[in-house]
Amino acid sequence: MKALVDADSFYVSCERVFRPLLNGRPVVVLSNNDGCLISCSREAKALGLRVGQPYFEAAGLLTLHGGEALSANFSLYTDMSARLMRTLERFAPRVQVYSIDEAFLDGGSRLPTGGEWADWASAIRTTVRRDTGLPVSIGVAPSHVLAKLACEKQAKHSAEGIGILIDPTVIFRALEETPVEAVWGIAERLGQRLKRAGLWTAAQFARAPDPLIRRLTSLTELRLAWELRGVPTLDPGDIRAPRKTIFCSRTFAVPTRRWEELREAVATYTARAAERLRAQRSEAGAVRVAIRTGLFHPDEPFHGDAAFVRLPAPSAHTPTLTAASIHALQTIYRPGFAYARAEVLLAELSDARTHPTNLFDPEDEAKRVRSIRLMNAMDRINAEYGRDTVWTAICGRGVLRRLRQANRSPRYTTCWEELPIARAS
DNA sequence: TCTGGGGTCCTAGGACCC
DNA sequence: TCTGGGGTCCTAGGACCC
Numbered sequence: 398m399k400a401l402v403d404a405d406s407f408y409v410s411c412e413r414v415f416r417p418l419l420n421g422r423p424v425v426v427l428s429n430n431d432g433c434l435i436s437c438s439r440e441a442k443a444l445g446l447r448v449g450q451p452y453f454e455a456a457g458l459l460t461l462h463g464g465e466a467l468s469a470n471f472s473l474y475t476d477m478s479a480r481l482m483r484t485l486e487r488f489a490p491r492v493q494v495y496s497i498d499e500a501f502l503d504g505g506s507r508l509p510t511g512g513e514w515a516d517w518a519s520a521i522r523t524t525v526r527r528d529t530g531l532p533v534s535i536g537v538a539p540s541h542v543l544a545k546l547a548c549e550k551q552a553k554h555s556a557e558g559i560g561i562l563i564d565p566t567v568i569f570r571a572l573e574e575t576p577v578e579a580v581w582g583i584a585e586r587l588g589q590r591l592k593r594a595g596l597w598t599a600a601q602f603a604r605a606p607d608p609l610i611r612r613l614t615s616l617t618e619l620r621l622a623w624e625l626r627g628v629p630t631l632d633p634g635d636i637r638a639p640r641k642t643i644f645c646s647r648t649f650a651v652p653t654r655r656w657e658e659l660r661e662a663v664a665t666y667t668a669r670a671a672e673r674l675r676a677q678r679s680e681a682g683a684v685r686v687a688i689r690t691g692l693f694h695p696d697e698p699f700h701g702d703a704a705f706v707r708l709p710a711p712s713a714h715t716p717t718l719t720a721a722s723i724h725a726l727q728t729i730y731r732p733g734f735a736y737a738r739a740e741v742l743l744a745e746l747s748d749a750r751t752h753p754t755n756l757f758d759p760e761d762e763a764k765r766v767r768s769i770r771l772m773n774a775m776d777r778i779n780a781e782y783g784r785d786t787v788w789t790a791i792c793g794r795g796v797l798r799r800l801r802q803a804n805r806s807p808r809y810t811t812c813w814e815e816l817p818i819a820r821a822s
Numbered sequence: 823t824c825t826g827g828g829g830t831c832c833t834a835g836g837a838c839c840c
Numbered sequence: 841t842c843t844g845g846g847g848t849c850c851t852a853g854g855a856c857c858c
Contacts (some may be wrong), residue, residue, distance in 0.1 A: 407858095427826090428825090428826035428827075429826055429827070430824090430825095430826075431824085432825055432826055433825055433826055434823075435826070435827090435858090448858090449825090449826090450825085451824070451825040452824070452825080453823075453824040453825080454824090454825085456824090469826090495857090496829095496857075496858045497858075498858080499858080546842070581856095582855095582856065582857080583856085584855075584856060584857085586854080586855065587856080588857090614846080615831085615832050615855085616831090616832070616833095617831065617832065617834070617855085617856080634830080636829085640829075641829090642829075642830090643828095643829095644827075644828055644829070645827085645828085646827060646828080647826085647827080648825085648826065648827090691825095692825075693824090693825060705851085723827080723848085740827095745832090801824095826846090827842100827858105828857105828858085829856105829858085830855100830856080830857075831854105831855085831857105832853105832854085832855085832856105832858080833853090833854085833855105833857085834851100834852090834853090834854100835851090836849105836850085836851085836852105837848100837849085837850085837851105838846105838847100838848080838849085838850100839846100839847075839848075839849100840845105840846085840847085
């Protein structure tokens, strides 16, 4: 049996833990630059607001109903997520962290059987609420996709916040009531393709012959069908496992035509990505840089391009990676365009601990060891005294580094200066 | 005026090899 | 008219997730 634990409106709930006055009101959390909605409270959803919607479309309605929009505070959310996952580890031998706000708990000898699933799930909800302040919904079923369905279709709509899909007739009824594009892993495009072939509901999809599914879609969707039949075929992975690629990108608060500013941005994103690279003890074998102009200005000429550069040897050394990414940028930059976004991708990652020692060139090897020590020192200083305490000069302090964040809450749990203060009254 | 930032997996097709 | 058969590796792009 699998259980999916999913925090309700996670980012909004994190904010509410420290500002209970936000409870019961329409609240949204915004993406970087206060661009889009990335989390909506139940009350905000009731107003018709949706994740992904641009903020300027939602602002009026939100104000009208006494709502509030908060800038994203990822330091807070990341820390709250870690607290949530630690709490869940008390309830199952195996916890697979699937995203910042979801985890699968896997059945084991410590889990109850039969009719006790609801009690077990209920205990999890109570404990998480007490220890972290976060509301969660829980779905229990024989496979990951069914657990997700139990969570989305039943738990989220019930007062208890718990959905159980174990009995085959109950499962089948739930599948009949679920449109095929509401299945986890099937979105609009695939949904249309399946419906054109007559598969309108999750039940029809699950019962379709394998060759038909395979002809219409890929292997991924065939596995989904098996999951809906109650056979686990998916390994949802764990976000704490080492990443295979590391990505850092931003849309600029103000577009730029200047090479120097673009170079600063690319250098900065490379440094950020390299920091995460070292945190997971990896090295990158290649760097990919992409830039593009804005998407929403039809009068501005469009240009977008990407370049992939392979390094002579895998590296986690920020200056080495930066030199590669700036070289890549040089090959794609075209003067005169108003660039609105840059991306840096570190690829071909390998384990830094297995980097072969260069026995034949002791000098080169000594240089490599020194560079690792330097990077470690930089990371430790920035961890202790704040992210931008030391940085490489090419990153600059340019305008592109700043984001619009009109309404960011304090980093209540990760910054001494911003701890909440309790006063006796 | 104002539209995010991460990831994963799969497939098709091109280039190349013998 | 008729133009092999088997492989690998790489990349772009599609589709999905939160």
